[in-house]
Amino acid sequence: MVTNAELAGRFEEFADLLEADEVEYKPRAYRRAAENVRAFPVPIADRVEAGDEDVLQEIDGVGDAIAGKIVEYVETGEIEELEALKEELPIDIADLTRIEGVGPKTAGKLYRELGIETLDDLEEAAEAGEIQEVKGFGPKTEENIRENLEFARQVGQRQLLGEGRPLADDVLAFLESLDAVERVEVAGSIRRWRETIGDVDVLAGTEAGEDVVEAFVDWESVDAEIESGPSKASVRVGEIRVDLRVVVPGEFGAALQYFTGSKDHNVRLRNYAIDREMKLNEYGAFDVSDVEDHESDQRVGERVAGETEAGMYEALGLPWIPPELREDRGEIDAAEAGELPDLLTREDVRGDLHTHTEWSDGNTSIEPMVDAAEALGYDYYAVADHAEGPGIVGGVGLSEDELLEQAERIREIDANREITVLAGVEANVDAEGEIGLSADVIDALDVIVASPHSALSQDAETATERLVRAVENPAVDVLGHPSGRLLNERSGLDFDVTRLARAAADSGTALEVNSDPRRLDLWGSAVQATLEEGATIAIDTDAHQPATLEFVRWGIHTARRGWAEPADVINCWDLEDLQAFLH
Template identity: 40%
Template sequence: VPMTLADMIPVPDLGPKKIKLFWQTLGITTLAGLQEAARAGQLRALPGMGEKSEAKILAGIESLSRRTGRTPLEKAWPFAEEQLALLRGVKGVVAAEVAGSLRRMRETLGDVDILVAATLPELVMAAFTTQGAVARVLGGGPIKSSVEFTNGMRAQVWVHPPEKFGTALQYATGSKDHNVRMRELALKQGLSLSEHALTPVDGGAEILCATEEEVYARLGIPWVAPELREDRGEMAAALAGTLPRLVTVNDLHADLHMHSTWSDGKATILEMAQAARARGLRVIAITDHSHSLGIVQGMKPEDLAARQMEIDAAQAEMGDSLRILSGVEVEIKADGTLDYPDEVLAGLDVVIASLHVSLRQPREQITERLLNAIRNPHVDIIGHPTGRQIPDRDPADLDMDAVLAAAKESGVALEINANPRRLDLNDVYARRAKELGIPLTINTDAHAPDQLALLHFGVAVARRAWVEAGEVVNAWDSEKLLGWLKAR
């Protein structure tokens, strides 16, 4: 078997069976050969193919070519956490923080940047560069080192004196455009801002800042959360005193999207409930897939009564400590209809409607599918609205202006899916939804108890979108949340 066949696996909507078919029937062994054959129309006549399938494969190959090679947040975050734990344990270390795109919680990043405040930089450099997982040291020095790890990740560490850590962290966090605004503000006050200090332009003594808060305070503005530092109006808001009070993980009392063993989840309803209670949640919704999404063994309407019995038993076990709602993630089918009839949806506490199939339909067609779901009076939430998966699947080609307008009109909530492979809505559309007054909900879409810990990724998206707690339905108190659901 040619090794180059593996290069085709990342192509969306292309599995091992089709790869084998192309190889054995057309002798295609490379990704370039596959693209050439698709452009020549050679795939459509093969068994199980067709013109639409051929077009999907070609679009998938083109999607791969647009990827930047940047690391998804899903991979970078746990890696960075491990590095921070290591460095914070080194003698003489006062503080260690991630910087750059990761601290701003962008969905992808280049290298992982870490800043350390320490009195013994040589110990930090030694601990960082001599780890067993280091494949090679790319560059080293007394206060800065860059390494590549055996998992392909690259990271850089800078060590700064504790008394200069604030300016260093502010500078290294970025973004570049935010830092330009900071330097402009400093100059208006007769100061030059660098990673080392604030320095009077008239040659006076350096002003050292051990914390970021000191940097911003010295310039006369409140501290700006890293997620906002993209030059999208945050400096003007800081100067005007109108920065948002961003939502936090602790603000969220409910998770309205999770799965159990009744579809493709890995845990029982009681196990999910116990894990949610341990994380401080007060309300959860069990939203198993509907049946037409066959790959996940979804639920048929006649299964709901038996599942309700399990919910009731779990509720009795949990008592007043946690409310368990009965819900569904109903499939928006390729023809635009929902998988369950309205009379079934009306009997559920929470209805999430989601796109999973036929995501490469033309814009007008797939947009109309989503609009049909938004306008259904029984749908409470649109789950992961664009259907993307980072980095493997581009978002559906939706007319988001039409989607947002319809959501505003209907009052349906749009989900920020916290799974780091989705982060959908993204920050740009979540901010537009916020500005339009569309309710948002941040859910984990957990398929196992440990995935409830992914919530902070969704909160980060919301924070990048300037979202406050009052704009997130699962940050409302239980009475208000349940009242909203009942009134839908």
């Protein structure tokens, strides 16, 4: 099955290779097409395979040439022009550009100068001191490459949550359609909503395990069978591995708890059980108080739970612990004390404070974005297009005159809408922590998001000082994507979360959970540390088109991983309280 994410990946690869080949203009067109393909609300390949190529006309940024390439890829599994470009530039562009400071143009230059095609080639050249000899490079760049090689190798083995979870939803829908399946749920890291996953784990409860495994392997979306047996199977769907395990319905709850993890949570929970003369495993919860040797048999003792996951916790006198919390960060102690957080839900979110339009690098005008926000039932919505500044590629940042002009236009739109439309900006936090906005612009706007976009390789002390200076600026309402990381692409800033959160709490500045699945920045443990210091967060989408306002799903679950309740999230507040918080 060719997914939208896979199609988007091919066009991102196209854009990177064109940029590496120093082709102008075309890379931006392919990147825009990739973004819109990724966010398109229906599976494009399914429509094309059904003969409905008209669907391609509905995708912004997809003209006849790119539409033809989509059809070619769906029908043949490759794009001839892309394959020719890969022969001309035989570099592993995705791996090389995961190195901080190595973009497509740099990768192209290293290939032309040193013949570097892979991470191994890059490491060999760096260790030999050859990179610093290339014009435009130096010892510092070479050292940075050496330091980031391990990161690049590790992230290349994992998928983004935003790519794996939609596939997981499709797998669940398919298995639920089978009469023999009584219960089905995802497990593993994807159920805990980690930002990246190794594969998609699915658990099915059924009395006809072999039949369900056979149906799963024969599912039309499966591209390749990896392995299968009476109770489990692994397949490849697109570029993602999916692992299915079947269990009898009476043991479904125990297996779900066991295979959801995390490992650290399960170890702590099993030890908690042992202290109470109980035994937990994938088959159930067993009272072993009267059993001398309870290690010889997994099912030894009196089975007291296992059909439901909640029952596994209840057997220990604990409330059910939401999957997002199961990382051994105090959740079992909190459950025992009756102090688990009342986690926020989708219904708690009342607006979005960080979005973009075609005024900067978004893909549509203000009105369709407002329409989409209204359709989501929001009370308020903010346009926060880029201001000029370092790290804003392609000259898309707005001048101060343009920001003032846009603010006037937003006021006009707001006057004719039920939803409150706020005028904002995404200012740039420069290397020293300044945001570069005049008092006139600050006074004209409702909300100021300030985000780092450049100098992302600073040391932790410098980065922390920089971000603290930004949140202490009285004009800044929200510190956007604080690390500037791009998952599987760059690690971003390393900083002291506790110190930053303390400064944010003192200054009345919210730290953002950027919901773009490529960012998810802040992440779960950082959110938890932020809330422990008394600071607030904002869950924003950084949407560049109407469909990506739905990214809020990823931000909500990321915030839940950080123990966030509605009161902790400024865009869960009513408009009056939000406006009192803003600058």
